[in-house]
Amino acid sequence: MRSRRDVDVPTLVESARSGAPRAVARLISLVENADPALRDVMAALAPHTGRAWIIGLTGSPGVGKSTTTTMLVRAFRERGLRVGVLAVDPTSPFSGGALLGDRIRMGDHVLDPEVYIRSMATRGHLGGLAWATPQALRVLDGAGCDVIVVETVGVGQSEIEIAALADTTVVLLAPGMGDGVQAAKAGILEVGDVFVVNKADRDGADATVRELRHMISLGDRTEPGLWRPPVVKTMADRGEGADEALEGLDKHWARLQETGELRERRARRAAREVEAIVLARLRSRMGDLSRGSSLPEVADQVVEGTLDPYTAADRVLTELT
Amino acid sequence: MRSRRDVDVPTLVESARSGAPRAVARLISLVENADPALRDVMAALAPHTGRAWIIGLTGSPGVGKSTTTTMLVRAFRERGLRVGVLAVDPTSPFSGGALLGDRIRMGDHVLDPEVYIRSMATRGHLGGLAWATPQALRVLDGAGCDVIVVETVGVGQSEIEIAALADTTVVLLAPGMGDGVQAAKAGILEVGDVFVVNKADRDGADATVRELRHMISLGDRTEPGLWRPPVVKTMADRGEGADEALEGLDKHWARLQETGELRERRARRAAREVEAIVLARLRSRMGDLSRGSSLPEVADQVVEGTLDPYTAADRVLTELT
Numbered sequence: 001m002r003s004r005r006d007v008d009v010p011t012l013v014e015s016a017r018s019g020a021p022r023a024v025a026r027l028i029s030l031v032e033n034a035d036p037a038l039r040d041v042m043a044a045l046a047p048h049t050g051r052a053w054i055i056g057l058t059g060s061p062g063v064g065k066s067t068t069t070t071m072l073v074r075a076f077r078e079r080g081l082r083v084g085v086l087a088v089d090p091t092s093p094f095s096g097g098a099l100l101g102d103r104i105r106m107g108d109h110v111l112d113p114e115v116y117i118r119s120m121a122t123r124g125h126l127g128g129l130a131w132a133t134p135q136a137l138r139v140l141d142g143a144g145c146d147v148i149v150v151e152t153v154g155v156g157q158s159e160i161e162i163a164a165l166a167d168t169t170v171v172l173l174a175p176g177m178g179d180g181v182q183a184a185k186a187g188i189l190e191v192g193d194v195f196v197v198n199k200a201d202r203d204g205a206d207a208t209v210r211e212l213r214h215m216i217s218l219g220d221r222t223e224p225g226l227w228r229p230p231v232v233k234t235m236a237d238r239g240e241g242a243d244e245a246l247e248g249l250d251k252h253w254a255r256l257q258e259t260g261e262l263r264e265r266r267a268r269r270a271a272r273e274v275e276a277i278v279l280a281r282l283r284s285r286m287g288d289l290s291r292g293s294s295l296p297e298v299a300d301q302v303v304e305g306t307l308d309p310y311t312a313a314d315r316v317l318t319e320l321t
Numbered sequence: 322m323r324s325r326r327d328v329d330v331p332t333l334v335e336s337a338r339s340g341a342p343r344a345v346a347r348l349i350s351l352v353e354n355a356d357p358a359l360r361d362v363m364a365a366l367a368p369h370t371g372r373a374w375i376i377g378l379t380g381s382p383g384v385g386k387s388t389t390t391t392m393l394v395r396a397f398r399e400r401g402l403r404v405g406v407l408a409v410d411p412t413s414p415f416s417g418g419a420l421l422g423d424r425i426r427m428g429d430h431v432l433d434p435e436v437y438i439r440s441m442a443t444r445g446h447l448g449g450l451a452w453a454t455p456q457a458l459r460v461l462d463g464a465g466c467d468v469i470v471v472e473t474v475g476v477g478q479s480e481i482e483i484a485a486l487a488d489t490t491v492v493l494l495a496p497g498m499g500d501g502v503q504a505a506k507a508g509i510l511e512v513g514d515v516f517v518v519n520k521a522d523r524d525g526a527d528a529t530v531r532e533l534r535h536m537i538s539l540g541d542r543t544e545p546g547l548w549r550p551p552v553v554k555t556m557a558d559r560g561e562g563a564d565e566a567l568e569g570l571d572k573h574w575a576r577l578q579e580t581g582e583l584r585e586r587r588a589r590r591a592a593r594e595v596e597a598i599v600l601a602r603l604r605s606r607m608g609d610l611s612r613g614s615s616l617p618e619v620a621d622q623v624v625e626g627t628l629d630p631y632t633a634a635d636r637v638l639t640e641l642t
Contacts, residue, residue: 039631046629263624271620275607277634278641282603286596299592308367310360313598320599
């Protein structure tokens with residue numbers, strides 16, 4: 001086994017760019033492990049990035065994210081595109097294996113050399129989802145993927161974070177999985193560019209579609225010139241509704257390019273990515289501080305009530321900056 | 322309506338300390354709104370904090386968190402203690418009202434002047450749960466609560482974060498809500514000081530208890546001298562199992578004090594609280610940067626592929642520190 005220092009970055013990046021799945025997997029592992037070699041990896045990849053269309057796919061547990069992803073992958077493969085799938089699990093501290101079930105369900109594509117499927121656990125990682133995901137997407141992008149589907153379960157803030165990373169965000173729902181009020185609460189109405197109501201053969205599918213359309217019509221997205229998110233019905237396990245879903249996605253992609261919004265979204269995304277690296281580095285400096293500095297001392301004074309947390313923060317900031 | 326600048330901190334803090342519920346509520350609203358007056362509030366509260374026993378209560382949706390909290394509140398009230406309840410909703414960007422349902426279900430105690438019940442939304446807030454929750458707890462502590470139950474739904478990282486804030490963490494489960502493997506995945510085995518299997522009249526309750534005990538026995542907590550988390554069964558809606566749950570809590574509290582772990586946990590918590598304030602401040606400086614600095618410029622270069630995100634982060638860091 002090679003030590004971390006021995007990562008041969010130029011060779012690894014070259015292999016990944018030529019499409020070697022093992023090299024791609026290795027690079028994503030470096031991201032997962034926050035390996036120091038990442039700096040060189042990202043420098044080598046930079047000129048080759050920016051081509052991929054990044055599609056975020058989010059929804060509650062049980063709505064059919066894996067089958068929908070499989071359906072989309074199949075459709076993009078029919079167009080001859082190279083496809084990446086990144087399944088991000090923000091609730092698990094364990095890597096890849098935790099999502100093995102999903103990967104098995106995507107069995108159709110496991111052996112297709114033009115499809116990269118990768119699960120990534122981000123919980124407990126330095127900076128979490130916001131730090132690791134854009135870098136993993138950068139790897140898949142640099143490896144020549146035309147489309148990348150980044151799939152995550154919508155819990156906590158994850159769907160907002162995924163939307164911030166994607167060019168196009170698909171929000172997946174299923175009938176009876178929660179009413180419109182809950183949808184609004186979760187903030188999905190604001191983040192969805194395309195809404196897919198999966199399991200459309202279930203009772204209440206049409207009501208869910210109607211309710212979603214109604215709620216979208218109440219928002220500020222109905223102003224002239226603004227993108228109005230389509231709501232499509234699918235039965236992803238049978239591939240039904242794939243054409244309608246793709247049509248919605250394609251229209252959004254065309255719109256992003258026409259309006260210049262693609263560039264704006266990507267600039268915001270890059271700013272966030274840089275910010276996440278900056279924050280992780282500051283946080284790691286703070287970790288150093290907790291060993292050789294005033295942090296333990298001021299924390300003790302806060303416990304004793306002789307110092308308030310804001311004044312304590314002032315002291316730490318002085319040392320940090 | 323008074324402007325933010327007009328917050329009369331000494332009077333407000335004095336009222337809160339004398340037990341005026343409206344003053345306590347007002348102070349927690351200042352936390353929720355990240356009001357600049359917080360600095361003075363925390364300075365005024367500091368000498369009066371550190372008394373409350375903070376009990377974290379977490380579990381998946383549907384396990385009965387509100388009824389269990391109500392059961393615990395009743396038990397502590399029978400001891401004549403002043404009790405605070407802070408229901409943190411990390412999935413909602415909306416304040417108080419979002420959890421109105423919970424507060425109504427806690428109807429027993431709504432009119433009891435020795436019980437403060439407060440919901441707080443932390444999503445989208447500066448620093449989120451890690452920033453706001455310790456400060457809200459500090460308010461309740463300073464207002465003279467003997468025990469504070471901080472309740473949160475276990476999604477994403479929230480239960481880990483709540484455990485980091487609490488003296489004693491209660492993990493709530495219900496039969497059939499997920500098997501042991503899922504429990505392990507969610508990391509709850511590591512964070513629970515007391516496990517409560519609620520809805521114990523349901524099928525599978527005993528199996529859930531056995532499985533939990535088995536999994537605990539596999540962990541490293543069975544070493545001599547280490548706290549071995551008890552697993553108790555409750556039917557919180559009928560108050561059954563309250564004594565057993567309280568017994569487990571009391572034992573853990575006694576243990577924390579005997580071993581000196583209470584002081585250690587609180588020092589770690591204070592360090593994290595200070596860190597969250599530091600990070601929020603650095604992040605807000607970065608927000609300033611995005612207007613008057615190189616962040617937009619370097620983000621553009623990252624999009625173009627002429628700069629990698631690490632080198633971009635170097636440039637931003639130089640400006641920030």
